[in-house]
Amino acid sequence: MKSKTPKETLAVLTEIVLPNDTNTLGNLMGGRLLHWMDIAAAISAQRHCKRVVVTASVNNVAFKSPIKLGDVVTLEAKVSRAFTTSMEVFIDVWVEDHRTGEKIKCNEAIYTFVAVDQMGNPIEVPVLVPETDEEKKRSEGALRRRQLSLILAGKMKPEEASELKALFQQ
Numbered sequence: 001m002k003s004k005t006p007k008e009t010l011a012v013l014t015e016i017v018l019p020n021d022t023n024t025l026g027n028l029m030g031g032r033l034l035h036w037m038d039i040a041a042a043i044s045a046q047r048h049c050k051r052v053v054v055t056a057s058v059n060n061v062a063f064k065s066p067i068k069l070g071d072v073v074t075l076e077a078k079v080s081r082a083f084t085t086s087m088e089v090f091i092d093v094w095v096e097d098h099r100t101g102e103k104i105k106c107n108e109a110i111y112t113f114v115a116v117d118q119m120g121n122p123i124e125v126p127v128l129v130p131e132t133d134e135e136k137k138r139s140e141g142a143l144r145r146r147q148l149s150l151i152l153a154g155k156m157k158p159e160e161a162s163e164l165k166a167l168f169q170q
Contacts, residue, residue, distance in 0.1 A: 003127040004048055006135045009079040009089075011043035017071045028067035033093065034058070036075055037109050041089040044077035045113035048087055049125040053113040056086060059145060061109040065095075072096040074103070080135070081142030085122035086114045088142040110145065 013036060015021075021032045038055055045053040067073055073095055080090040093107035115125045130139040144163045150156035151164075158164075 040077040080138040
């Protein structure tokens with residue numbers, strides 16, 4: 001399988017916040033943003049492996065600031081690390097002020113997807129080769145996040161989590 005770079009997995013989704021997307025305060029509902037993030041992240045994961053992918057988990061979501069009615073929202077999703085059959089996808093959410101054009105990062109999330117065959121069974125995915133400093137940092141973090149998830153799920157013993165142990169031994 002040919003390896004890929006995060007740039008090759010980039011998925012950009014742009015939406016405008018309409019009245020049906022908002023709560024009574026005029027803010028984008030969190031569920032709608034989660035829906036958009038799931039779509040952008042799935043496209044990114046699918047671009048990486050060229051296969052059908054399914055959402056395995058929503059690992060982290062941070063709602064840092066509200067998104068208002070009329071705002072233009074751009075989601076940028078990139079695979080941050082590929083494991084055997086799964087991929088971690090990092091999503092950055094930007095809001096564009098429709099008056100000034102200024103873009104501000106307002107939210108982010110981390111999703112995990114698994115590539116599946118026609119029968120729904122997990123299949124191997126290509127290796128991901130990070131290039132920039134940010135891509136390398138996110139890739140390293142992905143390994144620690146994966147080890148923590150495996151420990152919490154009872155699939156890994158804490159003493160086997162070498163990347164997590166290294167954090168506490170510095």
